[in-house]
Amino acid sequence: MKAVCWHGTNDVRVDNVPDPTILNPRDAILKVTATTICGSDLHIYDGYIPSMVPGDIIGHEFIGEIVETGREVKKLKRGDRVVVSSMVSCGQCRYCQHQEWSLCDNSNPKGALQEPLFGFSTSGIYGYSHLFGGYAGAQAEYVRIPFADYGAVKIPDGLTDEQALPISDAFPTGFMGADLCDIKRGDIIAVWGCGPVGQFTIRSAYMLGAERVIAIDRVPERLKMAREQSGAETINYEEVDAGEALKEMTGGRGPDACIDAVGLEAHGMGFMGAYDEVKQAVKLSLDRPHVIRQMILACRKGGTLSIMGVYAGFLDKMPMGAAFNKGLTFKMGQMFGQKYMPMLLDRAVKGEIDPSFVFTHQMPLDQASQAYETFKHKKDNCIKVVLKP
Amino acid sequence: METESDKTNQSQSQGDATVSDTERWASIVGGSAMVLMGLKQRSLRGILTAIAGGSLAYHGATTDKSLQEKVTDATGINKAIKVEKTVTINRSAEDLYNYWHNFENLPTFMKHVKSVQVLDLRRSHWVANAPMGQTIEWNADLINDQPNQLIAWASEEGAEVDNSGFVRFQPAPGDRGTEVKVVMEYNVPGGMLTATIAKLFGEEPEQQIGDELRRFKQLMETGEIATTEGQSRGQ
Ligand SMILES: NC(=O)c1ccc[n+]([C@@H]2O[C@H](COP(=O)([O-])OP(=O)(O)OC[C@H]3O[C@@H](n4cnc5c(N)ncnc54)[C@H](O)[C@@H]3O)[C@@H](O)[C@H]2O)c1
Ligand SMILES: [Zn+2]
Ligand SMILES: [Zn+2]
Numbered sequence: 001m002k003a004v005c006w007h008g009t010n011d012v013r014v015d016n017v018p019d020p021t022i023l024n025p026r027d028a029i030l031k032v033t034a035t036t037i038c039g040s041d042l043h044i045y046d047g048y049i050p051s052m053v054p055g056d057i058i059g060h061e062f063i064g065e066i067v068e069t070g071r072e073v074k075k076l077k078r079g080d081r082v083v084v085s086s087m088v089s090c091g092q093c094r095y096c097q098h099q100e101w102s103l104c105d106n107s108n109p110k111g112a113l114q115e116p117l118f119g120f121s122t123s124g125i126y127g128y129s130h131l132f133g134g135y136a137g138a139q140a141e142y143v144r145i146p147f148a149d150y151g152a153v154k155i156p157d158g159l160t161d162e163q164a165l166p167i168s169d170a171f172p173t174g175f176m177g178a179d180l181c182d183i184k185r186g187d188i189i190a191v192w193g194c195g196p197v198g199q200f201t202i203r204s205a206y207m208l209g210a211e212r213v214i215a216i217d218r219v220p221e222r223l224k225m226a227r228e229q230s231g232a233e234t235i236n237y238e239e240v241d242a243g244e245a246l247k248e249m250t251g252g253r254g255p256d257a258c259i260d261a262v263g264l265e266a267h268g269m270g271f272m273g274a275y276d277e278v279k280q281a282v283k284l285s286l287d288r289p290h291v292i293r294q295m296i297l298a299c300r301k302g303g304t305l306s307i308m309g310v311y312a313g314f315l316d317k318m319p320m321g322a323a324f325n326k327g328l329t330f331k332m333g334q335m336f337g338q339k340y341m342p343m344l345l346d347r348a349v350k351g352e353i354d355p356s357f358v359f360t361h362q363m364p365l366d367q368a369s370q371a372y373e374t375f376k377h378k379k380d381n382c383i384k385v386v387l388k389p
Numbered sequence: 390m391e392t393e394s395d396k397t398n399q400s401q402s403q404g405d406a407t408v409s410d411t412e413r414w415a416s417i418v419g420g421s422a423m424v425l426m427g428l429k430q431r432s433l434r435g436i437l438t439a440i441a442g443g444s445l446a447y448h449g450a451t452t453d454k455s456l457q458e459k460v461t462d463a464t465g466i467n468k469a470i471k472v473e474k475t476v477t478i479n480r481s482a483e484d485l486y487n488y489w490h491n492f493e494n495l496p497t498f499m500k501h502v503k504s505v506q507v508l509d510l511r512r513s514h515w516v517a518n519a520p521m522g523q524t525i526e527w528n529a530d531l532i533n534d535q536p537n538q539l540i541a542w543a544s545e546e547g548a549e550v551d552n553s554g555f556v557r558f559q560p561a562p563g564d565r566g567t568e569v570k571v572v573m574e575y576n577v578p579g580g581m582l583t584a585t586i587a588k589l590f591g592e593e594p595e596q597q598i599g600d601e602l603r604r605f606k607q608l609m610e611t612g613e614i615a616t617t618e619g620q621s622r623g624q
Contacts, residue, residue, distance in 0.1 A: 003621070
């Protein structure tokens with residue numbers, strides 16, 4: 001089959017590889033009908049995720065049709081059209097049973113690699129480095145789905161591929177970002193990043209009762225989508241100081257919660273931005289915490305920081321004193337896909353949202369390397385690309 | 390990867406527990422503190438034997454030391470490597486104990502163990518894989534068996550790698566399942582070090598027991614052991 005393989009920084013290729021097979025009794029094999037590139041894939045593409053090995057198949061946001069099931073798969077059968085969570089989760093451990101699916105104890109076959117770094121191991125993620133299990137990814141014609149009964153959710157009739165696809169990853173991530181803010185009547189929520197995850201975060205914050213949502217980015221077409229399709233007020237952080245603007249726009253109080261939908265490659269402004277970039281370039285410090293720093297200062301006292309943008313390693317120059325003295329709450333994590341997916345499918349079926357609005361481009365899987373370049377550099381106003389195997 | 394820590398300490402084997410402190414050892418083995426903290430200067434084998442007492446007692450270990458043991462104890466060249474690892478598993482102590490107690494099940498999650506053959510109520514024969522196609526074999530004695538709580542064993546005299554240990558099953562608080570603790574001691578002659586053991590088994594003892602418990606948990610909670618072995622990839 002054809003699969004998108006990582007060969008090094010800024011180097012992904014469509015290779016011919018053997019078809020996946022059932023390796024464990026709870027596995028299923030999925031024929032991928034649509035997949036997409038996530039901002040998290042850009043962190044791999046740009047070389048910031050450790051423990052990638054050349055030849056690794058990448059991709060974790062996808063839908064498809066079940067073509068084979070292992071003997072212990074009970075809920076799914078051949079022919080089912082499903083959307084699959086990017087998190088591989090066992091469904092049986094205490095974390096899974098408490099809906100904390102990305103914290104699964106049992107789905108990471110290389111958990112021992114993570115322990116020295118994280119203290120404990122987390123769930124596996126499709127196509128997301130050996131630290132996260134080394135599972136073959138889904139930017140491919142076929143993919144193996146471990147613990148299929150707990151990862152794949154049937155797509156209800158009436159939803160197109162493009163409508164169901166973001167429910168694999170970007171939409172539940174945005175929803176969780178908003179959910180972690182415990183939104184109350186009158187709350188104003190600020191969202192950093194207007195990529196696909198940011199767009200879904202804005203929409204979800206409104207679904208959960210936010211009074212106003214203010215979104216921050218610098219890419220004009222993304223800010224436009226945030227305004228016109230997601231209904232946010234926007235700040236272009238290249239034109240004004242985002243912190244000051246937020247204060248003025250919130251009656252001098254600051255937002256009640258701040259959500260990071262940017263992650264470790266945050267583009268920084270001014271001296272600290274330059275400092276971060278130099279450090280990252282020479283690998284002194286892995287992640288650029290520009291957004292988190294700004295959120296700590298901008299957030300109202302006693303407010304919540306919800307971090308959905310991915311961080312992989314260490315942060316430098318964190319204004320801990322400000323966070324501490326303002327009594328902020330930090331919440332974060334890889335998303336709990338399986339917790340939200342059935343509810344999000346339901347909202348899509350009811351027409352509360354058409355999740356396909358984030359897609360601006362469609363390309364064949366064969367053109368994956370162009371698709372990565374287009375998405376990374378936001379060429380041709382790209383916001384999200386559907387890849388069709 | 391750490392090679393030595395508090396948990397893999399190499400301490401002098403200083404003879405065995407006396408009857409007077411048997412109770413204290415029993416409470417350490419059965420308690421919630423880190424067992425190795427209480428065990429720094431003592432031999433696990435001796436303590437397990439003392440606790441077991443009576444009918445299941447390992448033959449003669451408390452008093453009848455072999456000549457070699459006496460010599461190595463006296464000269465202090467007998468190094469023990471001790472490892473402790475604990476994991477919480479979302480199953481009842483009874484289920485976990487029953488699976489473990491059927492020793493022939495153990496190779497399912499103990500990757501380096503090729504086979505275990507139960508010889509009689511007390512004895513079993515173990516074959517482990519060593520690097521370069523070699524195997525190591527030994528007989529083990531069940532020295533303490535408390536249903537749903539504890540299984541303790543020790544290799545019989547003459548084993549290439551003298552080892553003893555226990556696995557303990559304790560209900561975790563608040564319906565969190567069962568805490569499974571493994572404590573093992575390797576006594577190797579002539580000051581053989583962790584690295585040598587690692588060479589014999591292909592892995593550091595601490596890493597190995599950690600991996601085994603992780604796989605045991607996966608198997609008991611989900612019914613299978615997560616893997617990527619055999620999946621496809623690019624060149
Ligand atoms: N937690 C999870 O489970 C999970 C799941 C999916 C994605 N993610 C993460 O979410 C983040 C966003 O994903 P995406 O697909 O939308 O990616 P994306 O790259 O399309 O979007 C990131 C956006 O952030 C903007 N940005 C950069 N620096 C900024 C700054 N300083 N202030 C404000 N905006 C800034 C960029 O212009 C871009 O529009 C990534 O870090 C991704 O890894 C996390
Ligand atoms: Zn993603
Ligand atoms: Zn789990």
